[in-house]
Amino acid sequence: MDSYINSPESHHASAEHTHDEEGNKMFGFIVFLLSESVIFLSFFAGYAIYKTTTPNWLPAGVSGLEIKDPTINTIILVASSFVIYLAERALQRHDLVKFRLFLLTTMAMGTYFLVGQAIEWNGLDFGFTTGVFGGTFYLLTGFHGLHVFTGILLQSIILVRSFIPGNYETGHFGVNATSLFWHFVDVIWIILFILIYVWQ
């Protein structure tokens, strides 16, 4: 384990920093998410360029995407960001029962989103290999769906860990990171929704 030892001039203000491991982890995670967002931005930019430059953008027989169900899905996912925030708040108050309850609700909402997307995919008239439109649509929604799935996985890990006595009394990095990840996944979805469903 790394550790800092105060040097002779420890009275000096600048000498008084500790090795803040939790802070490092959170900083590292934010840096990672920034990098991750560039992957999404690359896909978004690609989608926009393809959409504006590809002749016969929509495959034959496809007139566009149904927007009603994805809108409901979007509302559920965005709302779940508030619920996980409530979970975080509950943990800060050491209210483990509410923490678990809000977390479970978030997971249920995330699962609803994924199932909704699976149903949507199932009803579509085009596939992954149907031209550039099919490819970009499934790539974007699929890659995002993978992130939603990862988020639910992280939530189930912190849920299980909350049953280990004393676990969350020392630090909340896992909880904060999971929550941040979930907000990230949400923001990405909003951009994606506008790009694919609103801008048709």
Add this chain to the structure above:
Amino acid sequence: MTNVPIEGMLLPNEKPNHESPGNWKEYFSFSTDHKVIGIQYLVTSFFFFLVGGIFAMVMRGELMTPESDLVDRTVYNGMFTMHGTVMLFLWTFPSLVGFANYLVPLMIGARDMAFPRLNAVAFWMVPVVGIIMMGSFFIPGGPAQAGWWSYPPVSLQNPTGNLINGQVLWLLAVAISGVSSIMGAVNFVTTIVKMRAPGMGFFRMPLFVWAVFSAQIIQLFGLPALTAGAVMLLLDLTVGTAFFDPAKGGNPVMFEHYFWFYSHPAVYVIILPIFGIFSEIFPVYSRKPLFGYKVVAVSSILIAIVSGIVWVHHMYVSGTPGWMRLIFMLTTMFVSVPTGIKVFAWVATIWGGKLRLNTPMLFALGGLIMFVFAGITGIMLSSVPVDVHVNNTYFVVGHFHYVLYGTVTMGLYAAIYHWFPKMTGRMYSESWGKIHFWLAFIGTNLNFLPMHPLGLQGMLRRVASYAPEYQFWNVIASLGGFLLGISTLPFIFNMVISWMQGEKAPDNPWRAIGLEWMVSSPPPVENFEEIPIIISEPYGYGKSEPLTANLSNHNPD
């Protein structure tokens, strides 16, 4: 002096483990010590450098005569693809990460990287990348043959019809290498931002740390674009999507955008740490403070930012409209401003200095000279009319080899010699080092200078056979290439013998000021017995009191 315990620190009577990794077996184990990982990176990447070098020797052998008579054309295509890929992804990137790993925590007064386990995992992905790439030689159809940039539709061809082919393995290897680099970048940025010793503000960081910081920021924001493109190409190849396949309505030029959005800045990921190495070496061997420290530091960040808006200069002939070519020509030319600042600062540092021409200084000076040459041809290439004329010819090959061998590899050699006593606790042999330098310097120029007239005359790159009138310069280039190959022998001999039985090195053989020289050679496991307090800017050579840090273990009271 009294130690006041603070949260998370060792108790005053508990000494951290201060033994050096003396056992060679540690270098083959899953270590989380940044210094062991650094040396693991360096040795592994040097192995792949030799592999990539052997590919180059075969190619230069083939190009001794105009006919394609030494190897099969398929083998030749695989060779140039793998040579480029190995040299970039398995030599220059990992070797510089090796130095960064070894030096950054020492230079900023930290005990280790922020995430030591992540660091080790990132390293162990490198041999995996190597195995997957080299493994492609043993599967039907052989390795990828579309060049290191893997442009579709050429890279989409799959004559064997197998799902697992050389190109798929290539993309997988590149993707894993990307994941490893992102892990490394998160680690470096966190370490540099969060773990600097007390008193070390950003403008007291050594320039190598500045360079690594800038380079890793490029990795963080550029690499995802390549990953996106690679994933899409992989899907086109395996699942049959239509992103880049013109036959299915896709757009192959889109891949070029994804590829170059990262791969041009990637040049700076490699060259910035070399600039950092130059900035560390010139002051030491000139006994002068670095000229314009702050400007040089800021110029690294400026290069990192500008690097993100120049990529289209690789695509002047890909149907890019004229107005866009003009914009990218200007931004590309602008890179020469922060770069020029650095060159000016180094020359001003050396100017009037008390030069010691030891091997590291010779390599750094050689690298600087060749970088200036590469910079001139680089400005020529940024200009649209010149680029259109010499596009895809040996002129381009000559230019980037002056960057990648002349500057980067020479800079790496300078770094290896400079920090060898610190890393091993032994001195290298100066005379063997100088033999190595002169062979490498002459070899580089003999090899890569003739490529410029060849390119101007119109000889295309990536060809196994050529018109007879190109033979003269090709023979010279090949002889230079073989000389370069030979030059690695005295180097390997010197390194191995010196590490085993070289003269014992003092802690600070060059009388340098950096923090890394204030600990023993090799440094103890947790680097510093007590975290130093930084009390001045780096590079105070020749100043009356060039104190960089206050290390209590060097200042017993």
